[in-house]
Amino acid sequence: MTDKKKSSRELALDILLEILEKGDFSHTLLNKTLKMQNTLTKQDRSFITRLVEGTLERLLTLDYILNSYSKVRVEKMKPFIRNLLRMSLYQLKYMDQVPDSAVCNEAVKMAEKRGFKSLSGFVNGVLRNIARDSRGDILPGEEKDREEYLSILYSTPKWMIEKWLKEYDYETVKKMLTAQFEEKKHTTIRVNLAKNTAGELADRLREDSIEVKEGSYLDCALKIQGFESLDSIKAFKEGRFTVQDESSMLIGLIAGIKEKDYIIDVCGAPGGKALHGAELLKGTGMLETRDVTDYKVSLIQENIERMGFHNIRTVKWDARIKDEDSISKADIVIADLPCSGLGVIGKKPDIKYNMTLEKQGELVKLQREILSVVSSYVKEGGTLIYSTCTVNRDENLGNVEWFMENHPFCLQSLEDYLPQKLSGETKEKGYLQLVPGIHDTDGFFMARLKRNIGSKAGYSGKRFHE
Template sequence: MTDKKEQISAREIALGILMDIVQNSNFSHTVMSRTLNQYQYLEKQDRAFITRLCEGTIERMLTLDYILNQYSSVKVNKMKPLIRNLLRMSLYQVKYMDQIPDSAACNEAVKLAKKRGFGNLSGFVNGVLRNIVRDTKKVSFPNEETEKEFFLSVVYSVPEWLVKHFLSQYDYTLVKSMLEASFQDKKTIIRCNTDKITVEDLTVLLKQNKVTVEPGTYLPYALKIWDYNFLGQLNAFKKGYFQVQDESSMLVGAVSGVRSGDYIIDVCAAPGGKSLHLAELLKSSGHVDSRDVSEAKVNLINENILRNGYTNIKAYVTDALILDEESIEKADIVIADLPCSGLGVISKKPDIKYNMTREKQKNLVKLQRDILTVVQQYVKKGGTLLYSTCTVNIEENLENVRWFTEHFDYRMESIDEFLPSSLLCDTSKEGYIQLLPGIHNTDGFFIAKLRRKN
């Protein structure tokens, strides 16, 4: 273990993660999870440093590039990929990590450049960083009054096309609040498995393991946790006492109106949070079919089913675009939490904002409509379809629901009786709710409840 620590530093691990995410376009949460699993032997402090450095560098990448371009003779997009990412993460330490001495950030960057075979560019790395440290006031940011879109893009590190898209759907103050919320400290949100343990007992157990715990915002079985090292090391997790799930996602189960004995189909279920929640709400009765398109996704659902210990749920590999004749008009409830642009969860997956395009958004709207066309057939007459996404893009949300009710024999149904009073609004009475970061204490999320007509 000691030898491994001497061979590779926390900063070198972070650089490898950034290269994998930025250069190979791999998902940030997947790369982070895989790498931290690989380096479980690291001290809690080192793992926290790697996490903060990587997540922070990705979420602030456009801001960091904007600053670097004002100090470097070579523009960021012309740099060698490794040098570009090394400068980004080093600048992040200088600008956003107050506990890291500037000298340490600079010196370690130079060492890393040499170690990774770029000794000839170590002087360049040193020069750029030292110039920034010496004269931090040189940076000139866009004027918020005269360059609103460019200001939001640079300050909140969001591509300018996406800023314009947000502003076409929401007012400036709201968009700014949403973007600010993406930088807030991220706590892990969990749902207590009340079949196995009470919320109070789970709270005590977690605190005994030195985990900081707070109640959730909206639901009595939701908790916020932080200050743990590795989730998989917690006995409460291994025993299935809780499932990681944002409260916005829990609300799907909460508003479903599930009744004892119901048959439920979750068509795009991985990693299985909603399926598991509904299995719990069924209180050992009924059945949940938890479906997804690949073996890998279904394996993930199965891991969670096994850990949580539910017996009224089964996972299947099923393509939601292909009609399952045997399921037609069989389900009391169909959960359609469909593939989306993910623009409600950029605080957790910041690479989404750089990889999304307008064309991808339009393709996703079509995909959502194609899936809905198929899976709505599984709902019994008088049954319920719950449509949800983790995006704030109106085209994928309310516009899709309006399209759906125009083309199929469904009507929206009020969700007021299932919501906490703090979430009641004009739209919840109509049958849908749009949760927004910075306004609600959740991910950006959309839920619509639709009743099939008899």
């Protein structure tokens, strides 16, 4: 994908082939490709990003429509052809500024250029039939089959729809699904208050022609847009801010971090929560942030060096393996654990196609395994923060309930830690589920748990909150 003669559409198609046929991750591959293609204009970069992300977001919808017009089902097509059709249909249906004729002509040219001249007529016929068809939407009706309707309209696997409808009401599910398609113009950042105030950083970014507005809930959060890349922003390279969603920033607040605390962050990459924790320690104490691979640890270390904190260290460690030297040592343990990631499908749309009910069940087991290990690091009376970036109950509240039945911990109210304008009737109980479309954040779950005074290793209790 380094051929500079490739058009924007060809680059987008190559990215889609890597993601959908070879299982590469959308956000990393897209960023890597755009970084390599340093001769692309800002307009080209925006077009490629929109085309790749949009095709991924609407994949099931696109396939449903294509199967309605093609005698050959999408799954039976050659990989190049099916992804060419998907990408072209996205332009026809969702990119009004692109003429239909240009979409069809470019698709035919690409098919011929890549050795599929014999199928160029098929490509042309399918796309032109769709373009000139006046039947309008051919999607399933809402009243006939609500699950099928939501699945196709919002391009989300039916099993997810069925699961969420058991956990949320119908309107909430629709809002959650709609939110993943909202135009993502801004990037949320957390201000490094050790180096500048939010106002100072905002002024500096505006001087560089970057658009800035306040965060939705927190004073340390800003939303920015109108920049080429993070590496092009001098304030970023100087460590004056880091990219982090506001939902993730809340972890540092509900932890109730005090000066001189000793904190262990057990699954820390890329380091956002750990860096926030180090900042809240105000140069005191120590935060040890861990992850399982050299690569993940290097990501954290890179961010530590950029942000300039000295009361934080990295360790390569598998969270499933008990560290005997850490038992009962930590004032706070932050356990933001591997999860299905279904709270961030608006940013990483391919997640929803790669996750299965079976994989999600395995993740629940992994989360419980890790919690059982890392909870032993918490001192008596200390705090365990459990969080995930998903909206599934069994990974979230279900795990908290299981954990308290088997370990000497109880929930503590979040009322004193969270901003008043952040709604959630469960804050007093000690946990909060953030839902896209309801809250202006990623989908995210957080719980604050206290280790009971005088608890023993074999304790099993069912106290739900305190």
